[in-house]
Amino acid sequence: MATIEDVAKRAGVSAMTVSRVLNNSGYIGAKTREKVERAIEELGYVPNALARSLRFKTTHTLALVLTDITNSYFTTVARGVEDMANARDFTVMFCNTDESPDKEMKYLSVLAQKQVDGVLLVPAFSSPDPILFLKARGIPVVVLDRRIPVIEVDTVRTDSVRGAYQLTRHLLDLGHRRIAILTGPVEISTSTDRVAGYRRALSEAGLSEADAVVMGGAYTISSGYQLAQRALALKPTPTALFAGNNFIAIGALRALRDAGVRVPEEMSVVSFDDLPSTTVVDPFLTVVSQPAYAIGEQATSRLFDVLAGRTPTTSLDLVLPAEMIVRQSSGAPRREDPDTG
Amino acid sequence: MATIEDVAKRAGVSAMTVSRVLNNSGYIGAKTREKVERAIEELGYVPNALARSLRFKTTHTLALVLTDITNSYFTTVARGVEDMANARDFTVMFCNTDESPDKEMKYLSVLAQKQVDGVLLVPAFSSPDPILFLKARGIPVVVLDRRIPVIEVDTVRTDSVRGAYQLTRHLLDLGHRRIAILTGPVEISTSTDRVAGYRRALSEAGLSEADAVVMGGAYTISSGYQLAQRALALKPTPTALFAGNNFIAIGALRALRDAGVRVPEEMSVVSFDDLPSTTVVDPFLTVVSQPAYAIGEQATSRLFDVLAGRTPTTSLDLVLPAEMIVRQSSGAPRREDPDTG
DNA sequence: CTGTTAGCGCTTTCAA
DNA sequence: TTGAAAGCGCTAACAG
Numbered sequence: 202m203a204t205i206e207d208v209a210k211r212a213g214v215s216a217m218t219v220s221r222v223l224n225n226s227g228y229i230g231a232k233t234r235e236k237v238e239r240a241i242e243e244l245g246y247v248p249n250a251l252a253r254s255l256r257f258k259t260t261h262t263l264a265l266v267l268t269d270i271t272n273s274y275f276t277t278v279a280r281g282v283e284d285m286a287n288a289r290d291f292t293v294m295f296c297n298t299d300e301s302p303d304k305e306m307k308y309l310s311v312l313a314q315k316q317v318d319g320v321l322l323v324p325a326f327s328s329p330d331p332i333l334f335l336k337a338r339g340i341p342v343v344v345l346d347r348r349i350p351v352i353e354v355d356t357v358r359t360d361s362v363r364g365a366y367q368l369t370r371h372l373l374d375l376g377h378r379r380i381a382i383l384t385g386p387v388e389i390s391t392s393t394d395r396v397a398g399y400r401r402a403l404s405e406a407g408l409s410e411a412d413a414v415v416m417g418g419a420y421t422i423s424s425g426y427q428l429a430q431r432a433l434a435l436k437p438t439p440t441a442l443f444a445g446n447n448f449i450a451i452g453a454l455r456a457l458r459d460a461g462v463r464v465p466e467e468m469s470v471v472s473f474d475d476l477p478s479t480t481v482v483d484p485f486l487t488v489v490s491q492p493a494y495a496i497g498e499q500a501t502s503r504l505f506d507v508l509a510g511r512t513p514t515t516s517l518d519l520v521l522p523a524e525m526i527v528r529q530s531s532g533a534p535r536r537e538d539p540d541t542g
Numbered sequence: 543m544a545t546i547e548d549v550a551k552r553a554g555v556s557a558m559t560v561s562r563v564l565n566n567s568g569y570i571g572a573k574t575r576e577k578v579e580r581a582i583e584e585l586g587y588v589p590n591a592l593a594r595s596l597r598f599k600t601t602h603t604l605a606l607v608l609t610d611i612t613n614s615y616f617t618t619v620a621r622g623v624e625d626m627a628n629a630r631d632f633t634v635m636f637c638n639t640d641e642s643p644d645k646e647m648k649y650l651s652v653l654a655q656k657q658v659d660g661v662l663l664v665p666a667f668s669s670p671d672p673i674l675f676l677k678a679r680g681i682p683v684v685v686l687d688r689r690i691p692v693i694e695v696d697t698v699r700t701d702s703v704r705g706a707y708q709l710t711r712h713l714l715d716l717g718h719r720r721i722a723i724l725t726g727p728v729e730i731s732t733s734t735d736r737v738a739g740y741r742r743a744l745s746e747a748g749l750s751e752a753d754a755v756v757m758g759g760a761y762t763i764s765s766g767y768q769l770a771q772r773a774l775a776l777k778p779t780p781t782a783l784f785a786g787n788n789f790i791a792i793g794a795l796r797a798l799r800d801a802g803v804r805v806p807e808e809m810s811v812v813s814f815d816d817l818p819s820t821t822v823v824d825p826f827l828t829v830v831s832q833p834a835y836a837i838g839e840q841a842t843s844r845l846f847d848v849l850a851g852r853t854p855t856t857s858l859d860l861v862l863p864a865e866m867i868v869r870q871s872s873g874a875p876r877r878e879d880p881d882t883g
Numbered sequence: 884c885t886g887t888t889a890g891c892g893c894t895t896t897c898a899a
Numbered sequence: 900t901t902g903a904a905a906g907c908g909c910t911a912a913c914a915g
Contacts, residue, residue: 202654202679204892215902220894228900245678250655251601252892255592255907262635262656270624273821276617283611283638292652294603294635297624311633313543314591315603337586338543422820447821454823479763480614480788480821482795545908556886561910569884593908596891 203244212240223248254316263504264294264312266305267323267345273477274447274493275323278345281497282321289505291318298325300386305331313338319504321345321497327388341507343500348390348518355507355517357500361391361473364489364523365398368443368471371487371525373406375533377441377469381414383428383453384445392417395445395473414439418449425452433460440469440534447474450486465532475526487531489523496521544585553581564589595657604845605653607637607646608664608686614818615788615834616664619686622838623662630846632659639666646672654679660845662686662838668729682848684841689731689859696848696858698841702732702814705830705864706739709784709812712828712866714747716874718782718810722755724769724794725786733758736786736814755780759790766793774801781810781875788815791827806873816867828872830864837862 205223209216214233221227222237229237240246254260265282267275279295286293294317298305305325312320313334319341324331329352335342344356365382372380382399385392396415403413416431418424425448432439433456442457444450450472454464462468475490503517546564550557555574562568563578570578581587595601606623608616620636627634635658639646646666653661654675660682665672670693676683685697706723713721723740726733737756744754757773759765766789773780774797783798785791791813795805803809816831844858 202657205894206892216892217894217902218900221901224894226894230900233900245675247651247654247679249596249657249892250652251592251596251657252907253894255590255596255892255909256894258907260592260656269621270611271617271621271818271820273614273617273818276612276614279636280610280612280638283636287638290652292635292637292656294633295620295624296633297621297628310588311591311631313588315601315633316543316590316592334586338588451820451823458824476821477612477614479612479792480817482792483799546910547908557908558886558910559884562885565910567910571884574884590908593891594910596893596907597909597911599891 202249203246205246205248208237208240208244208246211244212236258316259318260316261290262292262294262315262317263319263321263501264296264308264317265321266296266298266308266312268298268300268325270295270297272448273480274474274491277477277493278323278497281494282501283497285498285501285505298323300325302326302328302330306334309334313340318508319343321500321504323347324349327390341504343504343507343517345496345500346391348394350390353516355503357496357503357517357519358391358521359491359496359523360520361394361523362398362401364473364491364525365395365443366402367398367523367525368473368487368489369399369402370406371527372441372443372469372471372531373402375441375469375531377534378408378412379414379437379439380441380443381416381432381435381439382443382445383416383418383425383432383449385418385420385424385449387417389420391473392420392445399443420446420448422448422452422455425449426456427452429453429456430460433457433462441531442468442470444470444472447472447476450474450476450488454486464530467535469531469534471531473523484526485529487526487528489525491523492521543590544587546587546589549578549581549585549587552585553577599657600659601657602631603633603635603656603658604660604662604842605635605637605649605658606662607639607649607653609639609641609666611636611638613789614821615815615832618818618834619664619838622835623842624838626839626842626846639664641666643667643669643671647675650675654681659849660684662841662845664688665690668731682845684845684848684858686837686841687732689735691731694857696844698837698844698858698860699732699862700832700837700864701861702735702864703739703742705814705832705866706736706784707743708739708864708866709814709828709830710740710743711747712868713782713784713810713812713872714743716782716810716872718875719749719753720755720778720780721782721784722757722773722776722780723784723786724757724759724766724773724790726759726761726790728758730761732814733761733786740784761787761789763789763793763796766790767797768793770794770797771801774798774803782872783809783811785811785813788813788817791815791817791829795827805871808876810872810875812872814864825867826870828867828869830866832864833862
């Protein structure tokens with residue numbers, strides 16, 4: 202790779218002059234400029250961003266740290282991030298933590314070393330440590346998707362409480378009284394928030410605490426499968442299942458299929474997170490759909506605000522609305538199912 | 543962010559000593575080491591990778607340039623890349639080109655400036671330019687998924703010819719004689735390779751050139767929809783559709799649904815690319831499934847070989863086998879459909 | 884066992 | 900309008 206010095210020699214000028222041509226700074230003679238430009242062309246020279254970054258203390262690079270790019274929800278978030286970053290001539294590094302705080306911490310350390318200008322973080326865990334680590338090193342962070350309790354940090358997420366409330370309310374309106382919620386780990390805010398929304402809807406409908414059926418697991422297909430199996434074994438059996446995310450929904454639907462339980466005739470199913478429209482022919486599942494792309498965009502936009510020094514004193518908690526989409530997977534409970542109420 | 547100098551001052555030693563502690567190089571007194579380590583701890587110091595990279599001319603960073611991370615196939619490729627890179631303590635930058643050669647070129651230029659150690663490229667177009675650009679700057683490349691004609695470059699991809707042959711053969715064995723292939727742009731090797739495999743199977747079955755129904759479009763859902771509509775309008779109507787990728791398959795299936803054509807009773811459908819198992823309850827589509835994760839892994843592994851100087855003289859063209867999975871979307875043609883042969 | 888010097892590629896002063 | 904020197908943070912090579 203040619204350096205600025207190589208270009209300078211070839212053009213018969215000093216490195217400084219080349220630099221000026223590159224950055225359009227200061228006065229340059231027309232002829233000199235031409236010579237320099239030719240030399241650049243001939244050598245296929247590209248400036249070394251490392252050296253520039255070392256001086257300017259900015260790398261034009263962001264990092265997106267998430268749990269698993271393979272989850273279509275996060276894929277869409279990533280695309281929103283990348284598009285917004287690209288529009289400002291920033292590049293994005295991506296890191297999968299697989300919900301492991303260790304892996305997350307290792308990545309953050311590397312990213313700090315690489316001097317990324319900012320981090321977009323989907324926390325693996327409800328701990329303030331990663332945030333504190335970054336803040337201690339002066340690296341701006343925006344948290345996506347999940348709340349981090351206690352600590353002050355910019356956050357962009359979906360309104361999980363309200364989304365869960367809507368879905369539960371929808372089931373209640375259809376006549377369901379025994380609704381099981383199959384949810385993720387209790388350490389993650391999306392999980393607890395969705396349970397909170399669910400409980401609120403139940404209580405507004407006049408149901409008691411005893412009517413809540415909360416089953417916690419992980420945000421995985423296998424967990425969804427197992428939770429649904431356990432739900433089916435309950436007496437009385439729930440008439441509706443509320444899946445805490447898309448993976449749990451898929452697992453639950455498979456469990457129901459394997460058990461020969463028809464949806465929605467014998468069991469209604471609703472879910473947080475839609476399935477990607479690019480993989481589904483006939484959308485069937487009643488869902489609350491998160492604005493994944495917008496979350497990526499908005500979070501990145503906020504990060505740029507902070508980088509530009511447009512930092513309001515108070516930290517942001519941007520809560521985007523989820524959209525409920527009613528489809529065929531939810532219907533009225535069967536008549537013969539006795540109300541539990 | 544604290545520098546090595548700050549640490550040195552705090553520990554009462556020279557920067558060099560700190561460097562030695564950091565890199566475990568040379569002899570260091572136990573007490574000195576301890577002092578330094580304490581200072582590092584207290585300051586939350588992380589070494590500046592930019593400065594190191596400037597010296598060592600290596601950034602421990604790779605770039606993955608692909609068309610659209612939103613396509614589940616590429617998402618899986620990306621995960622394979624990231625896992626392999628992470629295992630060697632490399633970070634990955636990702637870039638979406640949306641099949642635009644301009645966007646691709648802009649990205650490659652930025653990546654060259656950022657001194658990435660290597661590039662994993664899913665070319666937007668069958669042109670040698672991007673490869674030449676990188677090679678001219680001494681940046682190793684491995685091409686994924688698609689062949690680039692003319693030029694010598696390491697490539698890791700699926701056996702599209704054979705995969706297409708298998709799918710077509712499967713349909714022929716079921717008794718289909720009029721099979722339309724709905725495929726992507728002619729400028730992309732996967733597209734032409736799949737058509738080649740399709741033709742080979744037809745000709746082996748004793749069908750003539752006139753029996754081939756090749757319809758080219760784009761690798762998108764809307765294109766799949768339109769192509770299928772056009773295929774339905776043909777006389778005689780094909781008894782089977784071969785979708786060139788997953789997006790085309792989804793589009794085609796929607797067109798069939800909207801036209802009230804049942805699959806597989808009235809029309810068999812097969813596709814290159816499986817749909818992600820994380821979004822499908824009941825896999826239905828007969829497909830040839832590409833080893834997406836392995837492609838990402840293998841390509842990255844090859845890139846590391848090149849980086850390590852283990853570069854054999856001859857360039858690699860690693861062609862991984864695709865796996866055919868027969869499901870319910872393909873069946874025998876209806877009796878009343880007259881053979882065209 | 885520890886410190887000094889020099890230089891990776893670039894740009895901000897300050898001079899000419 | 901152009902150039903020389905100095906320094907961003909780090910480490911190899913060479914003292915001491």
